[in-house]
Amino acid sequence: GAGVSQSPSNKVTEKGKDVELRCDPISGHTALYWYRQSLGQGLEFLIYFQGNSAPDKSGLPSDRFSAERTGGSVSTLTIQRTQQEDSAVYLCASSLAGGGNIQYFGAGTRLSVL
């Protein structure tokens, strides 16, 4: 497709389970971002990938969160031992490069931890 694709669109899980969220960026975009939007909050930066450089993980809220980007394209955000406070919409964005380039967002994955 032409845009950023995220799957699943909705995920309901039980507290303590692991979840994986997937992001397919726009073809040719070297930069990829993950954000989280909790209820009533703005978009919270989680992690940034740029080409083959080491990712900026400074926004990950705890060591239960991790992300990888394979082959410079698809990215997976993994949350281990989910907690209720992890419930949020997780948004992925990609851009041609970092620094001042427009980010194009996917529709997000709504995660509900029961």
Added chain:
Amino acid sequence: DQQVKQNSPSLSVQEGRISILNCDYTNSMFDYFLWYKKYPAEGPTFLISISSIKDKNEDGRFTVFLNKSAKHLSLHIVPSQPGDSAVYFCAAGDSGTYKYIFGTGTRLKVLA
């Protein structure tokens, strides 16, 4: 501590009138500012941007104003249309890096 604030969570405007959405930031290092629009169940879409070397940028019905001394930016939509009803996020950052800080959003409702 919120570095980017949108103090109005919601705004209602009559169709045809002007909508003004406000955003304040605290970090004087920020030199690039963006507005995104978000419809329900969709990701944010880019609307308009401005760099700190300008104080105004216009694109059709949308104009962004930047007041650096006040650390304030605003988005004007004229004339407002029902299809403009959405949540609007402002974002600010240092163009030398890739991190943007987003506000909490303002829900705009344009009444027909």
